[in-house]
Amino acid sequence: MIKVEALNKQFGGVRAVNNAWVDVTEGSITGLIGPNGAGKTTLFNIIAGLFPPTSGKVFLDGEDVTGLPPHKLFGKGLLRTFQIAHEFSSLTVIENLMMVPPDQKGERLLNTWLSRGAVKREEEAIRAKAEEVISFLNLEHLMHERAGNLSGGQKKLLELGRTMMVDAKVVLLDEVGAGVNRTLLAEIGDAIIRLNKERGYTFCMIEHDMDFISRLCDPVIVMAEGTVLALGSASEVRNNEAVIEAYLGRGLKNKTPAQESA
Amino acid sequence: MIDTINAFVLFANFVLVPGLAYGAQLALGALGITLLYGVLRFANFAHGDTMAFGTMVVILFTWFFQQNGITIAPLPTALLAIPIGVALTAAVALATDRLVYKHYREIKAVPIRMVMASVGVMFVMNGVVRFIIGPNDQSFADGLRFLITARDFKKATGLNEGLAIKMSQALTVGVAVLLVVALFWFLNRTRTGKSMRAFSDNEDLALLSGISPARVVAVTWIIAAGLATIAGTLYGIDKSFKPFTYFQLLLPMFAAAIVGGVGNPVGAILGGFVIAFSEVTVTYAYKKFLTYLVPTEYAPDGLVQLLSTDYKFAVSFIILVVVLLIRPTGLMKGKVI
Numbered sequence: 314m315i316k317v318e319a320l321n322k323q324f325g326g327v328r329a330v331n332n333a334w335v336d337v338t339e340g341s342i343t344g345l346i347g348p349n350g351a352g353k354t355t356l357f358n359i360i361a362g363l364f365p366p367t368s369g370k371v372f373l374d375g376e377d378v379t380g381l382p383p384h385k386l387f388g389k390g391l392l393r394t395f396q397i398a399h400e401f402s403s404l405t406v407i408e409n410l411m412m413v414p415p416d417q418k419g420e421r422l423l424n425t426w427l428s429r430g431a432v433k434r435e436e437e438a439i440r441a442k443a444e445e446v447i448s449f450l451n452l453e454h455l456m457h458e459r460a461g462n463l464s465g466g467q468k469k470l471l472e473l474g475r476t477m478m479v480d481a482k483v484v485l486l487d488e489v490g491a492g493v494n495r496t497l498l499a500e501i502g503d504a505i506i507r508l509n510k511e512r513g514y515t516f517c518m519i520e521h522d523m524d525f526i527s528r529l530c531d532p533v534i535v536m537a538e539g540t541v542l543a544l545g546s547a548s549e550v551r552n553n554e555a556v557i558e559a560y561l562g563r564g565l566k567n568k569t570p571a572q573e574s575a
Numbered sequence: 576m577i578d579t580i581n582a583f584v585l586f587a588n589f590v591l592v593p594g595l596a597y598g599a600q601l602a603l604g605a606l607g608i609t610l611l612y613g614v615l616r617f618a619n620f621a622h623g624d625t626m627a628f629g630t631m632v633v634i635l636f637t638w639f640f641q642q643n644g645i646t647i648a649p650l651p652t653a654l655l656a657i658p659i660g661v662a663l664t665a666a667v668a669l670a671t672d673r674l675v676y677k678h679y680r681e682i683k684a685v686p687i688r689m690v691m692a693s694v695g696v697m698f699v700m701n702g703v704v705r706f707i708i709g710p711n712d713q714s715f716a717d718g719l720r721f722l723i724t725a726r727d728f729k730k731a732t733g734l735n736e737g738l739a740i741k742m743s744q745a746l747t748v749g750v751a752v753l754l755v756v757a758l759f760w761f762l763n764r765t766r767t768g769k770s771m772r773a774f775s776d777n778e779d780l781a782l783l784s785g786i787s788p789a790r791v792v793a794v795t796w797i798i799a800a801g802l803a804t805i806a807g808t809l810y811g812i813d814k815s816f817k818p819f820t821y822f823q824l825l826l827p828m829f830a831a832a833i834v835g836g837v838g839n840p841v842g843a844i845l846g847g848f849v850i851a852f853s854e855v856t857v858t859y860a861y862k863k864f865l866t867y868l869v870p871t872e873y874a875p876d877g878l879v880q881l882l883s884t885d886y887k888f889a890v891s892f893i894i895l896v897v898v899l900l901i902r903p904t905g906l907m908k909g910k911v912i
Contacts, residue, residue, distance in 0.1 A: 361783070363779075382782070383782040383783045384782050384783070384784075384785075384786070384787065384788065387782075387783055387784070387785065392783065393783060395779075395780075399777050399779060399780040400777070400780070401772070401776040401777055401780065401781075402776055402777070403772060403776055404769065404772065404773060408769060409773075411769075412770065412773050412781075412784050412785065412786060413784050415784075415785025415786075415787075416785065417766050417785065419765055419766025419767060420766050420767055420770055420786075420787065420790060421767070421790070422767055422794055422797065425761070425765045425766070425767055432766070436766065475784070479785070
């Protein structure tokens with residue numbers, strides 16, 4: 314579904330992503346873990362088209378989409394959420410959802426006045442869909458609340474709702490669990506599993522919460538210092554030596570040559 | 576008692592009515608600036624000259640209509656020419672965006688570079704307008720001049736003071752109200768308007784939604800150019816058209832946008848009236864007004880004018896500085912449409 318090959322990203326003198334490869338298979342919930350500064354979010358941003366890679370390629374469904382801007386990728390069914398939930402804070406929850414479908418008739422200035430009937434019909438259809446999404450997420454009581462007033466977790470749910478407004482193929486989730494309380498996190502997890510099982514969404518998620526990862530993700534990709542260290546099931550990577558090293562640091566007997574000479 | 580009424584009528588005639596009209600003109604101009612800032616995130620210094628350009632187009636077509644005997648008396652012929660002016664100005668604004676600003680957006684330039692680019696656009700527009708219509712005063716107002724003349728008012732009420740309401744003033748306020756209602760309906764009720772608000776709220780997210788940034792930007796330019804043309808035309812009918820005056824209007828318009836909280840449309844309107852009324856009340860000579868109100872022996876000898884009209888732009892400056900010092904976000908929190 315998403316295939317990343319030999320991806321590099323240089324920020325000035327820092328190599329944030331170093332020869333990374335990722336293969337997210339269709340219908341999977343792939344986890345992407347790694348210590349802070351491992352380049353996970355940079356990798357996500359490149360896949361999502363926020364900025365182009367220094368070198369390397371990104372494929373979506375076998376098509377080369379390297380460097381395509383976000384709204385083009387969105388049109389191809391690739392959506393993402395952010396580590397800190399993004400929302401249109403001055404619009405209501407339902408309006409936020411109704412912004413999502415692309416190429417709405419009402420977006421053209423002339424249609425607003427000239428073909429109001431058609432615009433209205435389309436809007437009704439989108440509104441019905443948005444209401445369905447809201448009830449799927451159990452957010453009915455917040456439908457007409459300004460999105461800016463929601464709690465962090467509710468905003469994450471809203472972000473998940475955004476992906477349901479269009480028939481997303483792949484969703485990139487950047488730390489949905491960050492700053493969300495346990496109950497709400499379980500709810501978000503349920504929603505992700507249901508979307509995966511019932512609607513066939515493919516997910517690729519950055520996450521730090523290992524319990525959450527173990528519950529949802531298979532396979533798990535581990536990154537450290539810009540490179541991909543390991544790929545496997547949650548329990549496999551947990552016991553992978555390179556992974557443990559990346560998280561806890563090298564033990565005394567595995568000193569690097571530089572440290573030895575020092 | 577009768578003196579108090581006379582004083583009030585005098586005040587209304589020289590302060591309230593002109594302030595209302597001027598405020599409406601500034602508000603429309605400031606709305607354009609604020610919308611552009613809200614979506615494109617830069618202060619457009621060329622706005623005053625866009626206004627001059629739009630008004631120039633309207634004047635040229637007004638003259639054309641007048642020569643061919645097409646008028647809509649008692650209304651000014653300029654109203655007929657406004658749609659053409661809006662269309663051409665919008666086209667020029669879109670062309671400028673394509674030629675200048677688009678490049679800076681694509682390379683994600685810092686806002687100050689966009690601002691500097693707009694200063695360049697300002698000079699070019701400035702030159703174009705002077706090249707086509709010349710630097711001098713142009714009059715193009717026709718039709719009925721007064722809705723109520725001072726003499727009729729005096730005759731009808733028997734008061735010493737007359738209240739005159741110019742056609743241009745009534746028209747300004749009327750058109751401004753209609754435009755503002757239409758604009759708010761547009762921003763809050765239509766998909767395009769909501770896209771603009773969403774884009775202004777969170778550009779990253781807008782790019783990841785079904786919002787086409789190119790379309791939002793284009794619509795914003797069209798609306799800003801339309802508002803500028805209409806505001807400029809109304810100002811021209813009310814006073815007169817001179818390219819330099821329009822360039823100078825940039826300051827009070829910016830002051831209005833910033834005082835109201837830049838990026839906030841309601842604030843821009845509020846700011847327009849705050850600036851207009853401050854200018855008019857500070858530069859008005861209160862001698863006659865006070866003579867009506869206080870006993871004869873206390874009547875002032877001087878003009879009781881706080882500031883000469885030559886210094887009226889200082890008022891915008893002072894308000895701007897005070898607001899930035901005390902309440903930098905403006906009267907209403909801005910940033911987002």
